[in-house]
Amino acid sequence: MPHPRTMAKTIASAGTALLVLCGLLWTLLLSNNAYSETITIYHFNPETHSDRNLVLKNTFDLYFQTRHNIQLQPVEDHHSFVDIVRKIHRSLFIMSDWHYHQLAQEQPDLVPVLQGTKDGKNTFRKLLIGKQPFPSNQITVAVSGTKDYVDMILNNMSFNGITLKPGSYRLLKVPKDIDALLAVSFGMADAALASDDSFEKLSQLYRNEYQQLDLLGTSQPQQRLVVVLLRSQTEQLQPALEALETMDQSQQGKLGLNLLGLDEWTPIKTTRKKGGQP
């Protein structure tokens, strides 16, 4: 029969060991949870219409489900998206570069890590295309982006022989840039704000129509979509970043990229991450 003091010591040691074991198990469980927790990638793009959210979600989630615990969550409106960026930290955000710069003023910890490219280029220009003669009072401009975005583009545009003063135009919001261009061709609008890619596509489709359209203005080069995160979350979000970066290596991933009008995601150089220009 062991001495009662020895017995008490043994019980105390066993208790301590049990506690340590429980602690270890708890830590393991927590860390496992951290890794198995779904990473959400939020997407909002003021440069285009938002009624394609379902197709984007389905396609991206099909790609992610093959090997990642990641999901895409497109966001309908600007205010909800800004709220999410402010409050939900352990997430990636796909947004327009223009929008990123707006948000980064308030949240300097936001950094762009990937950028979409198309035909090897990470920029595009918005063009103002019109068909003369214009009505004397107000022209109708077909656009696919949000009003804020359109105003920003028009305010910084170099015009060819026309001026667009506030009140001299009204906007017709359409889902796609090609819709905007076709609206001009078929008389539903006097002018269209569309990307240079879309105008080139129209030139290939409709040579006659293309020849009747005038280039009225050209924007500064606009950066394509960027993937943004909070600097402190870089390590935790690495699996999701890798999943995005390798999208162009599978059919389903390519489909998702094409739906966004991109060919691939490329890493952004360090200088830009720190706030410099690429």
Next chain:
Amino acid sequence: MRTAMNAFLVLMIVLALSACQSLTTASDDLSRNATVLVINSDATVPRYQVAEQAFRRSLHPAQLAHLDLSHDPLPVETLLDYLQQHRPEVIYCIGAKALGSVQSVAPGIPVVYSSVLSWRQFLKEPNYYGVTSEIAPAAQLAWFKHFFPGIKRIGVFSSSANQDLIREARISADVLSLTLVTETITAEGAPTERANRLLSQVDALWILPDPVALKSPSQIKKLFDLAHASGIPVLGYHPVFMEFGATMSISADLATTGRQAALIAESLLQQNTKSAPIQFPAGSDIALNLKKVQDYRLELNPEALNSVNELTTAP
């Protein structure tokens, strides 16, 4: 104490009633001052709701009054009652029931309309301005060519009901360097032989609005089955054709249609009546079946995919 409580309750009731009274008056004033009357054929129908919401968002709320004709067995009487008390400057009709009722009343007020399949019969009405239900045939063809550059010969069924449409489509096809191949279908004749003859000459079959070719769901299914058996993809003008097995459909984006109607109404309110009597929808809604694209070995332009609204893989 009890008397005081009763007096307080009476006072509260009087205050509540007077508040209701002032709300009713405000609402009446709002309706009386409304310059645009929106008449919805059936506000419970989602496609009508989308158009109305987009229209409302484009104009100032104080300008708008609303009539919902759903479950209304006497829409003309309802409209007459309204117009005896109010005088809007513009009426926006959503759907055929609303437009038909306004036409019966002939209020002498400019009318804007959308979601009306029989829009052609209103073309000659003075002061009527509409947005059609289908995307312009030329725009549909442009989208087909954009998505499937390998498709060169497109087949359509022609009947006495769609001759104008075919003529217009043929001109557009020429401009796009496409060949439109037509085959006449009559109400009486069996379509199988003619359909097979058409399908043997084309790369794709394009479904156009046509009460003869599309006279019943069973006939539509038969045409789709024949096309499938011949390995020919079908391209439609409405998403309902995706359920029959179409490879792609291009239809009007209803919110854009509502916004177009709002711009027309705005022009009319500004006494700028230079709007065309009819406009095609400026926004498109594109559904694509990737399984069919693969089955028919179509060359799909990946750059077109950023225009797709709905992607399916149904067999």
